[in-house]
Amino acid sequence: MDSLEFFLQQLGNGIILGSAYALVAIGLTLVFGVLGVINLAQGEILVAGAFAGLVCLERGAGLGVALLAGGSAAALLGVLVERLALRPLPASADPHIRMVSTIGVAVIIQQVVSQVFSARQHPYPTPPLLEGRVMIGPVQFDFVNLFIFALAALLMLALTYLIQRTKLGVAIRAVAESPRTAAMMGINSDLIVPLVFAVSSALAGVAGVLVGMYFNNVGPFMGIPIGLKALAAVIFGGLGSIGGAAVASVLIGVAEVMTVAYVASSWRDAVAFAIIIAALLLRPGGLFGSKLAEKV
Amino acid sequence: MGTMTFLRRCAATLALLILTLAGKAQAADLKIGLLLSQTGPLSSYGVPMRSAAEYAAKVVNDSGGINGQKLVVLTEDDTSNPATFLNGLNRLIDKEKVLALVGPITSGFFQAGAPIVQEAGLSMISPTATAPNLTSGNPAAFRNNPSEDVNIPSLLKLMKSTHPEIRSIAVIYDNKEAADKVIGGLYEKLAPQVGWQVQSVTTFLSGQLNYSDIVAKSLRGKPDVVAVAAHAEDAANVARELRRQGYKNIILGGTPTVSQDYIKIGGEAANDTYVVVPYYHGAKTEQNARFVAGYTKFTGRTVVDPWEASTFESIGMIAQAMREAHVTGDPAKVVAERNAIQGQLAATHGYPGLIGNINFDKERVAEKPAVIIRVQDGTWQAL
Numbered sequence: 016m017d018s019l020e021f022f023l024q025q026l027g028n029g030i031i032l033g034s035a036y037a038l039v040a041i042g043l044t045l046v047f048g049v050l051g052v053i054n055l056a057q058g059e060i061l062v063a064g065a066f067a068g069l070v071c072l073e074r075g076a077g078l079g080v081a082l083l084a085g086g087s088a089a090a091l092l093g094v095l096v097e098r099l100a101l102r103p104l105p106a107s108a109d110p111h112i113r114m115v116s117t118i119g120v121a122v123i124i125q126q127v128v129s130q131v132f133s134a135r136q137h138p139y140p141t142p143p144l145l146e147g148r149v150m151i152g153p154v155q156f157d158f159v160n161l162f163i164f165a166l167a168a169l170l171m172l173a174l175t176y177l178i179q180r181t182k183l184g185v186a187i188r189a190v191a192e193s194p195r196t197a198a199m200m201g202i203n204s205d206l207i208v209p210l211v212f213a214v215s216s217a218l219a220g221v222a223g224v225l226v227g228m229y230f231n232n233v234g235p236f237m238g239i240p241i242g243l244k245a246l247a248a249v250i251f252g253g254l255g256s257i258g259g260a261a262v263a264s265v266l267i268g269v270a271e272v273m274t275v276a277y278v279a280s281s282w283r284d285a286v287a288f289a290i291i292i293a294a295l296l297l298r299p300g301g302l303f304g305s306k307l308a309e310k311v
Numbered sequence: 312m313g314t315m316t317f318l319r320r321c322a323a324t325l326a327l328l329i330l331t332l333a334g335k336a337q338a339a340d341l342k343i344g345l346l347l348s349q350t351g352p353l354s355s356y357g358v359p360m361r362s363a364a365e366y367a368a369k370v371v372n373d374s375g376g377i378n379g380q381k382l383v384v385l386t387e388d389d390t391s392n393p394a395t396f397l398n399g400l401n402r403l404i405d406k407e408k409v410l411a412l413v414g415p416i417t418s419g420f421f422q423a424g425a426p427i428v429q430e431a432g433l434s435m436i437s438p439t440a441t442a443p444n445l446t447s448g449n450p451a452a453f454r455n456n457p458s459e460d461v462n463i464p465s466l467l468k469l470m471k472s473t474h475p476e477i478r479s480i481a482v483i484y485d486n487k488e489a490a491d492k493v494i495g496g497l498y499e500k501l502a503p504q505v506g507w508q509v510q511s512v513t514t515f516l517s518g519q520l521n522y523s524d525i526v527a528k529s530l531r532g533k534p535d536v537v538a539v540a541a542h543a544e545d546a547a548n549v550a551r552e553l554r555r556q557g558y559k560n561i562i563l564g565g566t567p568t569v570s571q572d573y574i575k576i577g578g579e580a581a582n583d584t585y586v587v588v589p590y591y592h593g594a595k596t597e598q599n600a601r602f603v604a605g606y607t608k609f610t611g612r613t614v615v616d617p618w619e620a621s622t623f624e625s626i627g628m629i630a631q632a633m634r635e636a637h638v639t640g641d642p643a644k645v646v647a648e649r650n651a652i653q654g655q656l657a658a659t660h661g662y663p664g665l666i667g668n669i670n671f672d673k674e675r676v677a678e679k680p681a682v683i684i685r686v687q688d689g690t691w692q693a694l
Binding site for chain 2: 021024025028032134135136138141148157229230231232233234236237271272275276279280281283
């Protein structure tokens with residue numbers, strides 16, 4: 016494979032990996048936008064979705080069933096996280112306390128998954144529908160990778176449409192802006208908030224199934240590095256910006272893959288995060304965030 | 312005789328009886344400590360190895376024990392973690408006062424524990440560690456597994472003779488595990504000696520999930536053969552990714568790869584993996600037939616991994632050393648008895664291993680027969 020072909024191959028792989036990260040990141044930014052809290056259990060919710068999908072695939076279920084199972088299981092878990100770990104906290108509680116509460120939930124989910132499925136890595140079957148490869152120009156792609164990219168893009172567009180063009184989206188934005196004002200307008204934030212968690216978690220759950228297929232295996236502890244990268248993408252892209260989270264995720268995916276391709280695998284995470292730190296030093300508000308003004 | 316006098320005499324007799332029995336129980340048990348991972352990533356080796364050790368102790372005890380005394384194996388779970396390993400080691404040495412140790416699984420842990428066992432004067436045999444020079448300069452360190460710098464050349468020589476079309480190799484290894492680093496380095500160093508060009512050397516860290524980019528990098532130059540130096544779980548995932556990316560040729564492995572888990576996780580991708588090992592469960596010797604039959608009955612496992620066999624042999628060699636040193640298990644003599652066992656172990660020559668005789672060389676590394684095996688139709692098979 017010549018240099019250009021190899022570069023294009025790795026670029027494609029990076030974009031695909033970033034697409035999977037993007038699904039986690041936009042869910043994170045959605046929750047932040049509405050509640051002002053970073054849900055650090057998002058990575059572990061992804062893991063739960065991945066394992067729900069794995070159970071279905073191992074029993075011969077098709078791709079659609081696996082994705083539905085992953086998304087549904089994760090959505091349910093997300094609602095439980097909101098109800099049990101966040102809602103009981105006082106409204107005046109510092110956002111950092113809420114964030115720490117989600118860390119506790121993450122640890123619990125991790126331990127439960129490792130007890131139920133064991134702490135080891137599990138092979139992730141590729142559905143027969145997605146077996147095979149195709150050449151796009153000089154570059155060869157697995158069908159599974161193309162599917163990951165296409166589904167991730169579709170879900171991101173669907174979410175953007177939901178938020179920007181539907182009544183439900185208006186309600187979500189209203190609650191994000193001001194829960195009190197939204198309540199006065201007749202919007203029930205007690206329904207909107209769990210719904211946002213459900214949507215955000217469902218995206219993570221679907222991402223879990225996609226990541227499982229991309230990596231070819233899953234493990235109970237894979238949520239940590241993925242969650243961290245998604246968080247980095249949220250910050251790098253600009254807090255609260257769905258488009259920013261998506262773009263940043265893809266940039267992180269590309270940085271990671273290119274580091275492995277041209278430097279060494281052991282540097283993959285260090286280089287990706289170093290790029291983020293450098294970019295934030297230049298633009299502290301993130302790629303698509305507002306410029307930060309110092310409070311005096 | 313007054314009542315109180317009678318009761319006092321009964322109490323004294325009872326106390327004497329208890330002390331005698333307790334003394335007898337202590338002297339009756341000769342303890343070997345096992346430092347094997349029962350949880351964590353290395354447990355796929357450690358759990359069956361513990362079974363093998365317990366079976367070995369049963370075989371010794373069923374044959375009358377060691378000079379009439381019972382052999383007991385005590386397990387400490389290192390949880391595949393270095394800090395836990397060291398805590399467990401100290402507990403076995405100081406609290407349980409074991410007379411010898413079997414384990415640990417990895418060369419890295421072995422290196423960490425070796426100075427401690429040297430100071431305590433007891434012997435530590437690893438059934439699995441393979442890094443070269445692991446036991447050099449430490450009279451307490453033993454290894455029942457030949458060094459990889461003996462194993463890899465024989466595998467390369469075989470490949471050269473049976474597959475003359477091979478001209479290039481890509482090497483992938485786990486940069487986190489000491490043994491895998493050594494094996495990867497050996498492939499890189501020795502492949503040119505059989506006329507192969509080393510196209511790429513790619514590393515990863517065990518426990519990562521994404522192998523697609525490292526495999527893509529390795530396959531970039533379309534190597535004729537790929538060497539993968541990793542423990543079973545990671546090696547299986549690399550094999551699956553290699554096959555997924557269209558690689559159809561032979562995979563060369565290292566001894567840490569050999570485990571039923573490699574086949575269980577790797578599935579069909581594991582086929583055509585070649586490794587040199589010091590044991591093969593299908594070997595046609597009397598000792599092996601007896602061992603496999605009894606072990607299968609004890610554990611239900613029909614296919615025995617080399618690490619289980621090596622653990623069984625290690626316990627057997629320590630038992631022989633204890634017999635020859637006439638140890639008593641008396642806690643007051645533990646230092647002297649540990650030293651005596653060490654001396655006998657170092658002098659081991661012609662011990663009847665499962666597929667041939669075992670000697671310890673002057674560096675306390677086992678000299679024993681080896682066999683090249685490959686995965687075919689879902690099982691490890693000798694060539």
